[in-house]
Amino acid sequence: MDRSLYGYMLVMAGVTYLIRVLPLTLIRKEIKNPFIRSFLNYVPYVTLSAMTFPAILTATGNVYSGLAALLIALFLAVRGKGLITVAIGACAVVFIVELITKGFL
Amino acid sequence: MNSREFREGLKDGIPICLGYLAVSFAFGIQALKAGIGVFDATLISLTNVTSAGQFAGLGVIASSGSYGEMAMVQSIINLRYALMSAAVSQKLTGVSIPKRLLMAHGMTDEIFGISIARKQLSPFYTYGAMLISIFGWVFGTFLGASAGQILPERLINALGVALYGMFIAIVVPVAKQNRKILISSLLACALSAVCAVTPVLKDISGGLRIILVTVLVAGGAAALFPFSAETEG
Numbered sequence: 325m326d327r328s329l330y331g332y333m334l335v336m337a338g339v340t341y342l343i344r345v346l347p348l349t350l351i352r353k354e355i356k357n358p359f360i361r362s363f364l365n366y367v368p369y370v371t372l373s374a375m376t377f378p379a380i381l382t383a384t385g386n387v388y389s390g391l392a393a394l395l396i397a398l399f400l401a402v403r404g405k406g407l408i409t410v411a412i413g414a415c416a417v418v419f420i421v422e423l424i425t426k427g428f429l
Numbered sequence: 430m431n432s433r434e435f436r437e438g439l440k441d442g443i444p445i446c447l448g449y450l451a452v453s454f455a456f457g458i459q460a461l462k463a464g465i466g467v468f469d470a471t472l473i474s475l476t477n478v479t480s481a482g483q484f485a486g487l488g489v490i491a492s493s494g495s496y497g498e499m500a501m502v503q504s505i506i507n508l509r510y511a512l513m514s515a516a517v518s519q520k521l522t523g524v525s526i527p528k529r530l531l532m533a534h535g536m537t538d539e540i541f542g543i544s545i546a547r548k549q550l551s552p553f554y555t556y557g558a559m560l561i562s563i564f565g566w567v568f569g570t571f572l573g574a575s576a577g578q579i580l581p582e583r584l585i586n587a588l589g590v591a592l593y594g595m596f597i598a599i600v601v602p603v604a605k606q607n608r609k610i611l612i613s614s615l616l617a618c619a620l621s622a623v624c625a626v627t628p629v630l631k632d633i634s635g636g637l638r639i640i641l642v643t644v645l646v647a648g649g650a651a652a653l654f655p656f657s658a659e660t661e662g
Contacts, residue, residue, distance in 0.1 A: 327496065329469060335496045336486045337476035339503040340510070345533035347514035349526055355519060362651035364516040367643060368545045369603060369610050370617040370650070371509060372596040374642040375538060377618035378625050380593040384586040393590040394597075401601035407543070411444035414594030419587040426583075 389421040431553045438543075438557020444595045445539045445558065446565030451588035452480050453566045457573020459484065463491045467574040474570040478537055478563055482507045508640050513541040520550040528552040535559030539592060542599045613650040617642050 355361055381390040393414040400410045453474055460470035465487070477483050485506050489499045514536050521529065532555050540558050544550055604611035624630045624638045633641070 327493065329465065329490065331496060332486065332490050332499055333469070333473055333476065335499045336473065336482070336503055339500045340477050340479055340482055340507050341534065343504065343507050344510045344514050344536040345530060347511050348518050348521075348529045348533045348536070351515050351518045352521075354522070358655050359651050361519075362655040363647050364512070364519060365656060366610070366613055366647035366650045367512050367516050368542060369600050369614050370647045371513070371538070371639060371643045372542055372600050373614040373617040374621040374639050374646075376593045376596045376600075378622045380590060383589045383593065385583065389586065390590070393594065397590075397594040397597040398601065401598045402605065404602070405598070407441055407595050407598045408444050410598035411447065411591040411594035414590045414597075415447070415587045418590050419583060422583050422586060 384418050385422050386425060388425055389418040392417045392421045431551065434551040434553040435557040438554040438559075439561050440557075441543045441554075442540075442558035442561035444591050445543070445562040447588055448539070448590075448592035448595065449562055449565035450569035450572075451585050451591070453569030454573035454585060456480070456483055456487075457570040457575070459487055459573075460570070461574050463487045465490070465574075467571065470574040471567055471571045474567045475563070478535065478566055479507055479510075480537075505640070509538075509643060510536050510541075512643065513538075513545075517541060517544055517550070520545070520547070521552070524552055531556070532559075535563065537562070539595065542596060546599050546603075607656075609650065609654050609656050613646055616650075617646045620646060 355364070377394075380394050381387050384390045384393065396417045397410050397414040400413045405413070456474065457467075457470055460473070461467075465473070473483060473486070477486070482503055485502050486499065489502055494502075514533065517532070517536065518529075521532075529552075532552055535555060535558070540555060540562055543558055544555050547554060600610075600614055604614050620642045621638065624633070624642065630638075
C-alpha cells in the first residue's frame with residue numbers, strides 16, 4: 325500500500341474540520357441579506373426533516389418498527405414532550421414491535 | 430451561568446450519546462471489516478465525528494483511492510456542516526475565536542440541531558453536548574471494533590432511532606408554531622423520499638441527497654417566503 329492509513333486519516337479529519345471551522349470563524353458579522361438570512365433560518369428544519377424521512381423507516385430491523393417509531397415520536401413531540409422522552413419513546417416502541425413481529429416476519 | 434449552560438448541554442446530549450453509541454458501534458464493526466484496528470478506528474471517530482463522512486471514508490480507504498478522492502468525498506458529504514456552521518455563527522455575537530475553534534469540531538447534525546434550537550446560544554451549552562456526544566461516538570466505535578457483537582441486534586436497532594426521535598422533537602414544536610417551517614419541513618420529507626426511491630437519484634449518496642434537498646427547499650422557501658427568526662420566531 326503506497327498510501328498510509330494515517331495519511332487518509334489526516335485528509336479526512338483536516339477537510340472535515342476546515343468545512344466546519346471556516347464559516348464559524350469567517351462569517352462573524354451579522355448577515356444583512358434577507359435571502360441568506362431566511363435561507364439559514366430554514367436550513368436546520370429542512371435538513372433535519374430530510375435526514376429523518378425516509379431514513380427512519382429503514383433504520384431498524386423492519387419497516388413496521390421504523391414506522392411505529394416515527395408515529396410515536398410525532399405523537400409525543402406534538403404533545404410537547406422533550407428531546408429525551410421522544411427519543412426514548414421511539415427506541416422503546418422499536419424494541420417492543422420487533423419483539424412482537426419477530427415470530428412471524 | 431456557564432456551568433449551568435454546560436450542564437444543560439450535557440443533559441440534552443444524552444439522547445445524542447445513545448444514538449451515537451449505536452451508530453458508531455456499527456462503524457466500529459465496519460472499520461474492523463475494512464482491516465482497520467481498534468485504536469485507529471477509535472482515532473478516526475475522535476478526529477472526524479461524522480457518520481456519513483466516516484463510512485464513506487472507509488470505502489475510499491478499502492479501495493485504495495487517492496488522497497484527492499478522499500478530500501472530494503469528505504467535502505461533498507460534509508458540506509452541510511458549512512451551512513450549519515454559518516447558521517450557528519449568526520447566534521454567536523461577541524464569542525471569541527478560540528471558543529469558535531473548539532465549537533467547530535462538534536458541529537454535527539445533532540449538536541447543531543439542539544444548539545440552533547436555543548433562544549440564546551452559549552458556547553458552554555454546545556461544549557456540554559459535545560462532551561457527552563463525542564464520548565458516545567468514540568466509545569461506541571471502540572466497543573464495535575473491539576467486541577463486535579456485545580449487544581443483541583434488536584437492541585442496536587432500537588437505539589438507532591434515538592437520533593431520529595430527537596430530530597422530530599426539534600422540528601415539531603417549531604413547525605407547530607410556524608406554518609412556513611411546517612410546509613418546508615413536509616416538503617423536505619417528500620423530496621427526500623422521492624430521491625430515495627427514484628432510479629438514478631437513489632444512487633446518489635445520502636450526504637449529497639441531504640445537500641440537494643436542503644438547497645432546493647430552503648432556497649425555494651427563502652426566495653418565495655422570506656422570514657426572519659427574530660420577528661416570527
